[in-house]
Amino acid sequence: MLERAKSLDAADPLAKFRERFDVPGGVIYLDGNSLGCLPRATPARLEQVVREEWGRDLIRSWNSADWINLPQRVGAKIAPLIGAQPHEVIACDSVSVNLYKLISAALRMRPGRKVVLSEAGNFPTDVYMIEGLEQQGLAERRLSDRGDLLEALDEDVALLLLTHAHYKTGEVFDMEAITRAAHDKGALVLWDLSHSGGALPVDLNARNADFAVGCGYKYFNGGPGAPAYAFVAERHHSDAQQPLSGWMGHATPFAFSDDYTPAPGVDRLLCGTPGILGLAAMEVGVDLIAEIGIEPLHSKSQKLSEFFRQCLLESGLDLELVSPIDPAQRGSQLSFRHEDAYAICQALIARGVIGDFRDPDILRFGFAPAYLRFEDMAEAARHLAEVLETEEWQRKEFRERAAVT
Numbered sequence: 001m002l003e004r005a006k007s008l009d010a011a012d013p014l015a016k017f018r019e020r021f022d023v024p025g026g027v028i029y030l031d032g033n034s035l036g037c038l039p040r041a042t043p044a045r046l047e048q049v050v051r052e053e054w055g056r057d058l059i060r061s062w063n064s065a066d067w068i069n070l071p072q073r074v075g076a077k078i079a080p081l082i083g084a085q086p087h088e089v090i091a092c093d094s095v096s097v098n099l100y101k102l103i104s105a106a107l108r109m110r111p112g113r114k115v116v117l118s119e120a121g122n123f124p125t126d127v128y129m130i131e132g133l134e135q136q137g138l139a140e141r142r143l144s145d146r147g148d149l150l151e152a153l154d155e156d157v158a159l160l161l162l163t164h165a166h167y168k169t170g171e172v173f174d175m176e177a178i179t180r181a182a183h184d185k186g187a188l189v190l191w192d193l194s195h196s197g198g199a200l201p202v203d204l205n206a207r208n209a210d211f212a213v214g215c216g217y218k219y220f221n222g223g224p225g226a227p228a229y230a231f232v233a234e235r236h237h238s239d240a241q242q243p244l245s246g247w248m249g250h251a252t253p254f255a256f257s258d259d260y261t262p263a264p265g266v267d268r269l270l271c272g273t274p275g276i277l278g279l280a281a282m283e284v285g286v287d288l289i290a291e292i293g294i295e296p297l298h299s300k301s302q303k304l305s306e307f308f309r310q311c312l313l314e315s316g317l318d319l320e321l322v323s324p325i326d327p328a329q330r331g332s333q334l335s336f337r338h339e340d341a342y343a344i345c346q347a348l349i350a351r352g353v354i355g356d357f358r359d360p361d362i363l364r365f366g367f368a369p370a371y372l373r374f375e376d377m378a379e380a381a382r383h384l385a386e387v388l389e390t391e392e393w394q395r396k397e398f399r400e401r402a403a404v405t
């Protein structure tokens with residue numbers, strides 16, 4: 001398989017982009033769906049922001065370096081990558097905080113309805129944020145199994161909140177059909193794009209989506225704790241009111257008035273002063289993904305995951321796949337179920353193959369198409385086969401749980 005991998009790499013139109021990332025030697029990184037790799041241009045850009053814009057120009061940089069518009073500028077660059085208009089997206093805060101803002105805004109837009117419907121087993125923060133609003137008496141949380149979601153949609157539902165590509169299994173929802181079904185019941189829809197933005201084609205406006213949020217530190221390679229992004233469809237710009245009425249979301253923050261007037265459009269999603277270092281790093285990652293293009297990234301992602309699967313099959317491994325077998329139905333990942341998934345994951349990490357474990361029994365491999373090679377797939381599959389054949393994962397040191405998994 002290694003020979004075949006090398007010929008696929010030689011013919012890969014995206015191969016040249018690998019050197020634009022600082023991929024550490026001796027590592028096969030299959031966790032770009034948790035924390036993306038460092039773009040090579042990021043340290044120099046951060047050095048410039050720190051030394052020149054902050055160190056030398058100090059407060060003048062809010063104007064001279066246009067820091068004040070950085071959340072909008074980064075949002076506008078993400079917009080075409082998720083099927084939105086530039087003025088519909090803003091980069092700020094974390095996904096969790098943006099969920100709070102948008103769930104609250106949606107509830108205000110559907111007076112008389114309190115139910116926020118989501119999938120049982122959705123990424124925890126999504127369901128926790130609904131729970132928090134429920135504890136404040138503002139929402140009623142309803143969780144339903146994936147297959148029962150449409151049945152659970154009724155006229156009490158104010159908002160349907162779903163993750164487009166599931167964080168554990170990678171299974172992708174049909175955004176158009178589900179959004180339509182929710183709208184038919186008078187509900188709004190908020191899509192969490194954390195595992196699809198920057199890796200899969202997302203067409204928010206063509207699917208008539210209302211709201212979306214997504215992660216900056218995964219496929220957009222914005223760095224640890226990078227700002228997230230949030231989308232509000234233009235038709236909701238005057239109605240969507242979020243509760244974190246901080247001064248940066250004011251129509252005229254520098255008028256310093258006693259009363260809050262929300263800024264027009266997505267600018268009102270801002271709360272406090274944006275983190276400029278995080279946004280500057282994020283912009284480098286977004287620029288790079290935009291330069292490569294979502295369609296080529298998606299096409300390569302499907303080929304990588306299929307090749308990985310083929311390599312596993314060739315080595316005779318019979319692992320239980322929990323991701324959809326059809327690449328069109330899944331995000332840029334493959335997940336397998338094994339009762340010793342944690343120890344297997346640790347044994348692989350010791351060999352330099354970094355995937356991740358998701359409690360209780362999922363071994364997850366993310367395929368960031370911007371910097372991975374087919375050769376990495378062949379090698380990772382070989383290591384996985386060896387770890388399982390030799391039962392190397394049985395070693396005691398691979399069974400001790402770390403704080404962050």
Ligand SMILES: Cc1ncc(COP(=O)(O)O)c(C=O)c1O
Nearest residue numbers: 094095096123125163167192194
């Ligand atoms: C689907 C999903 N939503 C939200 C998050 C977390 O968002 P944040 O840490 O930015 O609040 C993640 C991963 O961390 C995720 O996978």
Ligand SMILES: Nc1c(O)cccc1C(=O)C[C@H](N)C(=O)O
Nearest residue numbers: 033034035167168194358404405
């Ligand atoms: N954000 C993370 C973190 O701060 C530490 C460890 C992992 C993460 C993640 O991003 C987890 C990720 N969203 C997931 O899909 O599992």
